[in-house]
Amino acid sequence: MTRGARALVVCPDIRGQRVGEDMDARLEEARGLALAIGLEIAESFIVPVREVKPNTLFGSGQVENIGIACEQAEAELVIVDGALSPIQQRNLEDRLKRKVIDRTGLILEIFGERAATAEGRLQVELAHLDYQQSRLVRSWTHLERQRGGFGFLGGPGETQIEADRRMIRERMGKLRRELEQVRKTRELHRKRRGRAPWPVIALVGYTNAGKSTLFNRMTGAEVMAEDLLFATLDPTMRAIELPGIEKAILSDTVGFISDLPTQLVAAFRATLEEVMAADIILHVRDIANPDSAAQKREVLSVLADLDVIDAEDGGSEIPIIEVWNKLDLLDDERREALAELVAEDDDIVAISAITGEGTDDLQRRVNDILNRGSRVHEFVIPPREGEKIAWLHAHGEVLEEAQFDTGDGPAQRMVVRLSEKEFGRFATLGEKA
Incomplete structure (x- = not known):
């Protein structure tokens, strides 16, 4: 079929x-x-x-x-x-x-069908085998209704991997080892990004909430964004500019769904770990959907499974902004009612990713959070440490800068506004220097 x-x-x-x-x-x-x-x-x-x-x-x-x-x-x-x-x-x-x-x-x-990257295909195959192993070893007549590999809608099986429990276990073990290597590689990439001062902003939400449309709006990219469930399966990351911040990384993730197969929650954990490493989470909601509240509960449940939020009180060390998307689909009465709710809560921003309405407000809110706790610091840096001077220009807000003679030689005096995170990274840069 x-x-x-x-x-x-x-x-x-x-x-x-x-x-x-x-x-x-x-x-x-x-x-x-x-x-x-x-x-x-x-x-x-x-x-x-x-x-x-x-x-x-x-x-x-x-x-x-x-x-x-x-x-x-x-x-x-x-x-x-x-x-x-x-x-x-x-x-x-x-x-x-x-x-x-x-x-x-x-x-x-x-x-x-949708997984595009090698990692995504590994994760999907592992999830399929985990799901199928109890079904495919019971009777050959049932197996004949499955297709080879890990699909469901095809004809007779092309291989006998599904019929042999030992071979399934061996294949799953191999996939897990390969995915563990992928996880380690991702961890190295995250650490490398951690040494850079670029904050990571993760988009999460129920499938078809408009995450990829918002991603395209904020980055100018052309990620697949259709009125289709699970249009995005593989994580996508792009650099964006925000007011007062030279560079940030925006990450689009797979959409959540009610009754998400447990095999996929486990198999896609490496992908969703990008959310766990984020500085801000944007929870995109389809506010025009009549089941939006139930969809929110499902998303929060998955985030709790990933230990991103506390399962009991819903608290999170990572700031979460609710992005109420698809304002363009609401009538005037509903929009006015939502506007009153948004005005009462700083952690909610109403937008239309398709038209761009409200996205400027969202960027300002993200900028405010990223700059929360910023302080002004004064540095005196010898010219030979040009790397530090360039780093501060690239990643901080330089308020004053002048050269002067310390008596022991020339130096650069810099007054720079840095967030606590950026200051900590600069201190690490200093230790390495």
Whole structure:
């Protein structure tokens, strides 16, 4: 089965599991996931589940109704927007006579198609193998519905790696070693950036919140930014200029999503560690989405898993600015109501990344935080230490500068405004000198 296949999207509403969640928004998100992998939505609907059936998740009558819907809509694939056990997946396939993919499998399929870098492909393959190992060793008939490598929508398996538990473990071990090397390389890069005085600003948020559009707006780059779930999977970093700051690094990250597969949280930890090393986090929210509050909770949950914020009180050592995006999609009444909330909270900025509205306010707010705690320092530097003089010009705000004779020779007197972080880096530079 290839891109363009007709899919039936079923969203189970399990009693007591999604209290307070907008199920219509959840169904729309599931449709978005299917569209993101190039499927055609034949039909989609919500199925209330009062009691989870261990063999099929749904009741027998509900499974029959799903089968009828498949026939009427001529659907080739059934997507269940929830987690299915291997037994449930196999039984549903037997009953419906069609391929069945759960939410985790669908997200992994998207990641497998979108990962562009060698690191991203390693992470995705590891996540796929971790997910598949319990499913692919149970029966060869089930395996024949999977394609080779680590996809879900293809034909018969091309290799027997999935059928051999030992080979899967060996492959996963090799991937983990390679990813550990990637992690070490990233750590070296972070340390190198740490020695430079350039602050790092990380964009995080729910998928399709507009992070990449904001990234492009602030950097002038052309990162893929579409109205599509998981348009960005691999981290992208660019240098930007801010008022009063010569250079900062802006990092775009993978979007979060509710029920993010645990395999991906672990596999993408190396990528998300960029967030852990940031000086500021910009939490981009699609404020026009009716489920924006639930999406915020999901993002904060992932940040807590990464130890970026405290799981109990929500506190963070890294300053977090909430960026309420997509103002252009709101009516005047809603915009006025949001404006009152924004005025009461310095940690919220309302913008439209697509039009640029509010982005100047966002840059000023980021600049204020980065310069928080800045102090004026006076230095007397011999001309032979030109590296220090150039460093202060490049990374501080030089208020006064003059040459004078100390009696022991000429020197450069400099009065410079530096943040605490920059001053600490300059002190380290002095130690090395």
